[in-house]
Amino acid sequence: MPNLSRRDALRRIGRAAAVVGGSAALGVALWDQHGHRGEGSSQRPQTRDFRVRDDHPTLPQLAIASTGTDPLALTQSAVDALGGMARFISRGDVVTIKPNIGWDRTPLQAANTNPLVIAALVRMVLEAGAKRVTVTDASCNEASRSFQRSGIWKAAHDAGAEVVLPAKHRFRTMRLNGEVLDEWPIFRPVVDADKVINAPVVKHHNLAKYTGALKNWYGLLGGRRNRLHQKIDVSIADLATFMQPTLTVVDATRVLMRNGPQGGNIADTKALHKVIASVDQIAADAYSCQLIGVRRDDLGYLDLCHQRGLGTKVWEDLRRTEV
Amino acid sequence: MGHNEAAPDEVDRSKPSWANRLATLTPWSHGKKRPPRPGSGIEARPIIRRLVWARRLCQAAFLALFCFLIFESGFRGSFAATDEPVRLALPVEGFLMADPLVALLTLLSTHTIYRGLLWALGVLALTLIFGRVFCGWICPFGTLHHFFAWVFPSRYGKGNRRVAQNKTHPVRQRVKHYILYGLLAAAVAGSTIGGLFDPICFVTRALALVVLPATQYATNAGAELARGTNVGVAQRASDGVADFLAATVWQTNQFYFHETWLIAVLFVAALFLNRFIPRFWCRVLCPLGALLGLTSRFALFGIEKTHDNCTDCDRCLRHCQGADSPQGGVKWRQDECHMCLNCEAACPEDVIKFRFLPNYLSRQGAPDTQRRTALASAAAGAVLIPVLRAADGLDVNTNERVIRPPGSVAERELLERCIRCGQCMKVCPNNAVQPALFEAGLEGLWTPILIPRIGYCEHSCVLCGDVCPTGAIAKITEAQKLGIDQAPISIGTAFINRGRCLPWAMATPCIVCEEFCPTSPKAIWVEAVEAPRRAAEPAEAEGDPSGATIAVGRPHVDPARCIGCGACEKMCPVQDEPAIAITSVGETRSTTNMILLERGSYN
Numbered sequence: 005m006p007n008l009s010r011r012d013a014l015r016r017i018g019r020a021a022a023v024v025g026g027s028a029a030l031g032v033a034l035w036d037q038h039g040h041r042g043e044g045s046s047q048r049p050q051t052r053d054f055r056v057r058d059d060h061p062t063l064p065q066l067a068i069a070s071t072g073t074d075p076l077a078l079t080q081s082a083v084d085a086l087g088g089m090a091r092f093i094s095r096g097d098v099v100t101i102k103p104n105i106g107w108d109r110t111p112l113q114a115a116n117t118n119p120l121v122i123a124a125l126v127r128m129v130l131e132a133g134a135k136r137v138t139v140t141d142a143s144c145n146e147a148s149r150s151f152q153r154s155g156i157w158k159a160a161h162d163a164g165a166e167v168v169l170p171a172k173h174r175f176r177t178m179r180l181n182g183e184v185l186d187e188w189p190i191f192r193p194v195v196d197a198d199k200v201i202n203a204p205v206v207k208h209h210n211l212a213k214y215t216g217a218l219k220n221w222y223g224l225l226g227g228r229r230n231r232l233h234q235k236i237d238v239s240i241a242d243l244a245t246f247m248q249p250t251l252t253v254v255d256a257t258r259v260l261m262r263n264g265p266q267g268g269n270i271a272d273t274k275a276l277h278k279v280i281a282s283v284d285q286i287a288a289d290a291y292s293c294q295l296i297g298v299r300r301d302d303l304g305y306l307d308l309c310h311q312r313g314l315g316t317k318v319w320e321d322l323r324r325t326e327v
Numbered sequence: 328m329g330h331n332e333a334a335p336d337e338v339d340r341s342k343p344s345w346a347n348r349l350a351t352l353t354p355w356s357h358g359k360k361r362p363p364r365p366g367s368g369i370e371a372r373p374i375i376r377r378l379v380w381a382r383r384l385c386q387a388a389f390l391a392l393f394c395f396l397i398f399e400s401g402f403r404g405s406f407a408a409t410d411e412p413v414r415l416a417l418p419v420e421g422f423l424m425a426d427p428l429v430a431l432l433t434l435l436s437t438h439t440i441y442r443g444l445l446w447a448l449g450v451l452a453l454t455l456i457f458g459r460v461f462c463g464w465i466c467p468f469g470t471l472h473h474f475f476a477w478v479f480p481s482r483y484g485k486g487n488r489r490v491a492q493n494k495t496h497p498v499r500q501r502v503k504h505y506i507l508y509g510l511l512a513a514a515v516a517g518s519t520i521g522g523l524f525d526p527i528c529f530v531t532r533a534l535a536l537v538v539l540p541a542t543q544y545a546t547n548a549g550a551e552l553a554r555g556t557n558v559g560v561a562q563r564a565s566d567g568v569a570d571f572l573a574a575t576v577w578q579t580n581q582f583y584f585h586e587t588w589l590i591a592v593l594f595v596a597a598l599f600l601n602r603f604i605p606r607f608w609c610r611v612l613c614p615l616g617a618l619l620g621l622t623s624r625f626a627l628f629g630i631e632k633t634h635d636n637c638t639d640c641d642r643c644l645r646h647c648q649g650a651d652s653p654q655g656g657v658k659w660r661q662d663e664c665h666m667c668l669n670c671e672a673a674c675p676e677d678v679i680k681f682r683f684l685p686n687y688l689s690r691q692g693a694p695d696t697q698r699r700t701a702l703a704s705a706a707a708g709a710v711l712i713p714v715l716r717a718a719d720g721l722d723v724n725t726n727e728r729v730i731r732p733p734g735s736v737a738e739r740e741l742l743e744r745c746i747r748c749g750q751c752m753k754v755c756p757n758n759a760v761q762p763a764l765f766e767a768g769l770e771g772l773w774t775p776i777l778i779p780r781i782g783y784c785e786h787s788c789v790l791c792g793d794v795c796p797t798g799a800i801a802k803i804t805e806a807q808k809l810g811i812d813q814a815p816i817s818i819g820t821a822f823i824n825r826g827r828c829l830p831w832a833m834a835t836p837c838i839v840c841e842e843f844c845p846t847s848p849k850a851i852w853v854e855a856v857e858a859p860r861r862a863a864e865p866a867e868a869e870g871d872p873s874g875a876t877i878a879v880g881r882p883h884v885d886p887a888r889c890i891g892c893g894a895c896e897k898m899c900p901v902q903d904e905p906a907i908a909i910t911s912v913g914e915t916r917s918t919t920n921m922i923l924l925e926r927g928s929y930n
Contacts, residue, residue, distance in 0.1 A: 108787055110409040119409075144843070146756045146785050147579065148404030149413060153787070158406040169404070171579035173550055173569045210853065211838055211880070230839040230900040234829065268786075268847035 050178050053248040054200045055283065056092055063087040066282040066291065066324040073277045075257045079124035082253065082281035085327045088132075092251050093199055095133035100197035101125050101165070102249075104204045104220050105141035105156050107266050108149040114258040114273040115266055116150070117205040119159035121255045121279060125203060126163035140168040140193045141223045144266075168193045175226035182242025184235045189226030195247075202249040202285060206256040206276075206292050208264030212236050214293040215265050217252045217285040218244050218305055237304035244285065244309050252288045254280040256295050286315030287322055366638050366675040375681065379672045382463065386470040393422055393467035397534050398576050400753040402790060412805055414793055418443070420750050422467065422527050423796040425450050428507075428615040429528070429746050432521045433797050435514035436743040441798040451622060458626040459619045462609055463648060463665030468526035469609050469616075473648060475598045476605035492604055493647040495660055497695055499604075499611050500650065504621075504696045507614040509708030516712035517739070519797070520770055522746025524614050532773065533594035535753035536584045536762060541591075543577045584752065585761040585778055609665070610650050617694070620662035624692030628666070630659045631685035636676045643670035643679060653679055659690040712770070720768035725920065727910035729767045730777040730891060732760050733784060733816045734792035734803040737916050744799035747773040751791035751800055757782035759893065760791055775800070777818065779893025779909050784818065786845035786892060810890075819891025820913040820922060821850070821884045828906035830879040834858040838880045840895035840907050850888035851895060853880035886913060886922055 058065075067085035069078045083089055093099060103117035111118055122139060129137050139160035143150040147169045151157040160167050168174070175189035194200060204220035211233055212219055221243035222229060232239040256278040260267045267273065276295055282288040286309045290300040300306050300317050310317040364370065400419040407413075420443070423429055430447035434440055440447075450461050462469050480489075510521030522528045546569075553565035573579045600607035609616050630653065637655025647653055651663035653670035655678045671679040720726060721738060732751055735741055752760045752775060759782035762773040775791070777784060789808055792800040808816045821840075829837040841851040857876040884907075891909045899905035913922045 108785060146788075148402055149756060149785060149788065152404045152407060152413070153409050155409040157404060158408075161406065169579055171569065171573055172547070172581065173554070173566060210841055211836065228900065228902070230898045233837050233839050233842070233900070234835050236836070263847055263849060265842060266845060268845060272847065 050180070051246050051248075052195050052200075054197070054250040055248050056199075056250060058283065060087060060091065063091065063323070064325040065284060065322040066280070066287055066319055068278060068280050068291070068324070068326045070276075070278045071327060073257075073275075075118050075120035075255070075279070076124045078257065078277065078279040079121045079253065079255075079281075080128065081327045082279040083125075083128055083251075085325045086251075086281050086283070089128040090132045092201075093129050093132035093134050097134045097198040098136050098138075098196075099129045099134045099199045099201065100138045100140065100194050101129070101160075101201045101203050102194055102220065102223060103139065103141055103154075103156055103255075104207075104215075104223065105147075105150050105154050106144040106223065108145040108153050109267060110153055111155050112258070112270050112273070113267050114205065114260045115207065115264075115268070116154035116156065117203050117255045118257050119155035121253065121257065122156050122165075122203060123159040123163040125201060125253060126160055126165040129201070130164050134199075137165040138168050138193050138197065139165045140170070140191070142170040142191050142226060143223075170226070172226070180242060180246045182239070182245060184232070184238045185242040185246070191224050191226065194224055199250040200247075202252045204252075204254055205259070206254060206295055207260040207267070208262055208272075208296055208298075210264060212240070212303075212305070214289070214296060214298040214303060216254055216289045216292045218289050218309065221247050237308055240305040241308035241312060241314075244305075244314050245312060248314070249285060252280075252282050252285040254282075254288050254292045256280060256292060259296055261296055282319075282322070284315040284319075284322060286310060286317055287319035290317040291319045364675040365642070366640055367636075367677070369675055369677045371672045371674065375668055375671045379668050382667060385464045386473065389465045390467045390470045393530075394534070396421060397531065397539070397753065400535065400750060400794060401578050402754070402756050402788075403574060403578065413788065413790070415754070415790065419754070420748075420794045420796040421446075423531065423746070423748050423750065426525060426527045426615065427451050427454075428521065428525050428618050429519075429797065431618065432510065432514040432519045432525075432746065433744055435511060436517055436519050437740075441744070441796070442802075443796060450619075454619050454622050455625050455627070457628045458623040458661060458664055458666045459616065459649070460666045461619055462613075462616050463667040466526055466609075466615075468530040468613075469606070469665070471530065471598065472601055472606045472608050476601040479602045487641075490641045490644045493644040493650050495650050495652045495657075495663065496610075500663060501694065501696050501700075502611050503613050503617040504694050505700055505704035506612060507617040507621075508701050508705040509711075510614055512705040512708035513712050516709045518712045518715075518742050518770060519744060519746050520712075520742075520772075521614065522748060523772065524612070525746060525748075526608070526613050526615050528746050528748040529594070529597070531753075532590055532747065532749040532762070535749045536587050537591045537594060539577055539753075540582045540584060540587075543572070543581055546572060547581060578756070580758065582758045583781055584758075585776075585781070586764040587762065589764070590762070590773070606648055606650075606665075609648070610663070620694055623662055623664070626661065628681065628683050629661055629685045629687075629690065630664070630671075631680045631682055632659060632689045633678050633680075634689065637678045638676055640675065642673040642675065645673065646670075657689075661690050661692045662694050715768060715770040718768065721770075725911070726766050727912065728776070728778075729763065729771070730779070730819045730893070730909055730911045731914065731916065732775050732777060732791045732800050733808055733818050733890075734789065734801040735775070735818075735916050736799060736801060737918070741774065741799050742770060744797040745774045746797055746799075748796065749773065750794045750796065751775045754790045754794045755782065756788060756790065757785050759784050777893060777909075779896035780905065781897075783843075783893035783895075783897040784891075786894075814915070815846070815890050817890040817913050817915045819893075819909040819911045820886050820889045821891065821893075821895050821907050821909050823882060823884060824904075824906045824908065827901050827904065828882065829901070830856075830858070830881045831906075834860045834877050834879060836877075836879050837900065838882055839898045839900060840882050841880070843894040843898045845892060845894060846888050846890060848888065850885050850890070851882050852885060853882055855880055882907070889913070 067082045069082035103122050107115040109115035176192050178190040204216050207215045209215035218240050256276045258275045262272045306317045396419045424443035425446040427447040430444040550565040550569050553561040597608045634655040643653040646669040648667045649663040649665040651660040759777050760775045761778045763771050763776045792802045825831040829835040844851040858879045860875045860877040893909045895907045896905045
């Protein structure tokens with residue numbers, strides 16, 4: 005056997021040393037000395053307040069439109085009564101409208117917001133000079149079906165909005181730091197906008213009794229939100245604490261009186277031909293719940309929100325107008 | 328004919344440079360720069376050179392079309408009117424409808440040809456004119472094998488060993504006929520279990536249930552990394568890619584399929600066999616190829632050979648797809664030939680000529696199967712079905728979790744129709760329809776079942792029946808499913824596990840099941856009770872004297888109204904084993920799997 009040359013010996017030793025040194029360096033660099041590095045969020049608790057400063061001491065804070073039966077006109081006159089969309093939307097804003105598109109139901113079944121109300125809002129927002137309008141929701145039923153069959157997809161698209169379907173990559177885990185809501189996946193298109201319009205529909209809800217503006221924020225959450233029902237009032241209050249929209253427009257053109265929130269039977273619905281617009285989402289719900297015969301004092305989450313100072317459930321205290 | 332006269336340039340050509348290889352691959356190279364041909368150097372007819380390229384393009388186009396139709400096998404929403412029935416715009420099950428084996432299997436088992444399966448006559452007619460062009464030009468699985476046999480060249484992929492691999496191997500190549508006979512006999516005995524081996528079903532199942540979801544998973548993981556970088560450009564790009572893929576290739580949600588490892592293993596194995604024998608599946612296993620081989624003997628188009636010109640250079644065999652003996656001195660095996668035309672394009676001696684109405688001086692049209700083995704395999708197929716059904720699971724002791732999609736025909740008829748293609752699983756918008764492993768017995772392998780914990784049956788959706796090519800799931804309408812002016816279609820019944828249900832067992836408000844129950848009136852109804860609640864500081868004494876209560880709604884199921892959709896089971900917050908679950912009892916399709924004396928009064 006020929007003797008190993010010095011060069012070869014050095015090369016082999018060098019290679020071995022490089023492998024040992026390299027793995028040692030890598031090991032030290034990636035060493036998780038105390039275990040489970042990367043767990044726990046470094047994020048600070050967050051809230052999203054999209055309200056504009058109320059520098060119009062004479063303009064109403066709550067408007068109820070009930071003249072006529074055309075949802076487009078009702079929506080227009082309700083917002084106009086508050087001073088018009090220009091009061092809320094500035095030129096160049098990126099605006100998100102959050103209807104209730106929870107269910108695979110048609111407009112007549114009144115489980116989702118009326119598409120005409122959404123179309124009217126989109127048009128008004130664009131006229132006010134918004135750069136972009138997004139209409140979106142995180143549906144309960146399969147999203148494509150819910151968006152199509154609610155009629156909102158087509159209505160919003162035709163009015164000039166970008167319609168965004170929920171997808172896993174559109175959620176971002178955020179710290180809400182609520183009483184029961186800690187860290188949840190939050191639907192980015194809603195919280196990343198400049199202005200947000202909450203556009204729910206008035207419905208009966210078997211557990212919450214009434215669903216409107218505040219319960220509509222369930223559509224902000226991803227993940228398995230079915231656990232929230234165990235503390236439905238507190239979780240709704242937590243969401244309302246996190247999320248204060250620029251404007252709330254409640255669709256009560258056709259409402260679900262029974263079998264909510266999903267409905268499915270036109271016999272369970274009732275045409276009311278009303279649209280309620282408000283800068284205070286608590287007051288909007290406090291007013292709207294009585295439309296399906298629910299007393300505001302029976303709604304635990306309204307009390308919680310009222311106590312937390314998020315708004316007032318005594319809507320009579322607000323400057324209001326009926327058109 | 329035993330001598331092997333090496334052409335002068337054989338040495339150079341045995342180690343082709345990449346440039347050379349590319350030059351032989353590009354269609355435009357055929358004019359001026361073609362490398363000199365060996366032997367007599369007779370050029371292939373221009374029409375054949377063009378047809379070889381037409382064949383390659385055709386293969387690519389059909390594979391692309393096939394993938395496109397798989398991608399389109401899902402509902403992504405549209406701007407259609409709200410009351411318009413939701414259907415797919417394209418016949419996504421087109422390849423399956425044109426599959427003669429599917430048509431024949433279901434013809435033998437049901438004595439009818441279901442709807443679109445009549446298209447199979449088109450492929451049959453094509454075969455009677457041109458031979459097995461389906462295998463060589465159209466079949467997406469065949470194209471995949473062709474491709475993989477080319478990219479991982481056979482281990483024996485060079486020189487004479489490669490030529491040897493492409494010579495007809497009668498013993499091996501008979502196997503597919505025996506498989507075919509067994510499957511046809513099983514169909515006569517009442518089972519379309521043959522769908523397990525049908526190439527279109529095989530590749531549909533593999534792409535839809537394994538390749539696509541796995542690719543989506545990997546893509547999502549990559550997108551997750553890009554979003555984690557906090558670099559705006561990367562985040563926007565990853566969002567854009569995710570949106571684009573969700574709108575074109577898959578759905579917005581990750582799809583998961585039940586125990587698909589076996590589908591994955593078999594798919595990879597089928598492709599990997601190309602490393603040892605090119606197009607192993609097509610030559611040895613494919614029952615559709617065997618069926619087309621049986622009919623191709625009547626084809627009008629075929630090979631005429633001039634044996635005297637043959638120098639035994641074997642260039643025809645280097646790229647022979649079917650191992651069908653195109654070389655001189657032996658009979659051409661018409662039943663094995665995929666009509667790829669490579670042999671004539673390669674022949675430098677003017678031996679092989681494809682033409683209409685060739686003289687059949689040198690061909691063998693019929694497969695050389697052994698009668699005894701053929702009979703034995705048919706007998707095996709016929710016996711298999713009673714053997715499988717004599718075990719429990721079909722007539723007695725059925726599995727309560729075999730929940731068939733809405734519109735499914737009764738179990739015995741379903742086994743006469745289901746070809747296990749997986750289209751219903753791909754199209755289900757909620758990922759609810761899943762391939763059974765052994766839940767429905769060995770015979771029910773990869774037949775569709777609902778697993779509500781993965782996804783529930785969307786109330787107004789009828790897409791699974793819409794894409795089913797064989798009628799195992801009937802094409803029902805929304806009115807039938809929802810029960811508008813008739814009884815709705817039920818696929819099972821929900822049962823509450825009171826030991827796990829929050830309001831029943833833990834004095835905690837919940838009733839998500841009731842919220843998601845889609846029927847009207849709801850099949851789940853709620854009883855308001857004051858449930859005893861444990862005080863915050865449990866007393867040390869026996870029991871809890873605090874007397875505190877909490878108002879909860881306790882869910883109950885009305886079996887007369889429950890349709891078994893599984894929305895309650897999917898949404899139940901008791902995460903691992905749900906507190907409400909569906910079993911198949913009460914399903915409309917069965918006359919025996921019943922629960923109530925009367926089905927109850929629907930609207």
